[in-house]
Amino acid sequence: MESIPKKAQVVIIGGGVIxxxxxxxxxxLGWKDVVLLERKELTCGTTWHAAGLVGQLRATKNMTKLAQYTSELYATLEKETGQATGFKQNGSISVAPDAGRFEELKRGASMAKCFGLEVEVISPREARELYP
Known part of the structure; x- marks a missing residue:
């Protein structure tokens, strides 16, 4: 293990996702004097348990933009760093068990479209065809 510098411009405690x-x-941004301290391995705590799920739609447009940026960043990190990330963009499907939940999902889809996300409402038949 390398020795810890006696001083640094920035010291970050915790090697989770944040x-x-x-x-x-x-x-x-060009900062050179940055030290990250982690007691075990990077991302081995709460970050590891989150399973890397990155949902796109959030409650506000700004939070949705942040989630989009995160997804775009994760998609490029392996190429940029040479470190295997295992990141895969699979999309998702939400199933409505009743009419009330279907209305909620349609409202969410409408909001997602307003925020610039690609979303599609499909019928139960289409869902069965896509995911038999």
Missing amino acids: GCSVAYHLTK
Whole structure:
């Protein structure tokens, strides 16, 4: 293990997704004196348990933009860093068990379209054809 510097411009405590993101973005902005401290392995705590799920639709347009940026960033990290990330963009499907939930999903789809997300409402028959 390398020794820890006696001083740094920025010291980040915790190597989860937030700590790693802060370190990554600071270095992308040109900061050279950034130290990230993690007691075990990077992303081994709560971040690891989140299973890497990145949903696109959030409650506000700004949070949705942040989720979109995150997805786009994850899609490029492996090529940029040479580190295998295992990131896959699979999309998702939400099933409405009743009419009330179907209305909620349609409202969410409408909001997603307003936020610039690709979304499609399909029938139960179409869902069975896509996912037998």
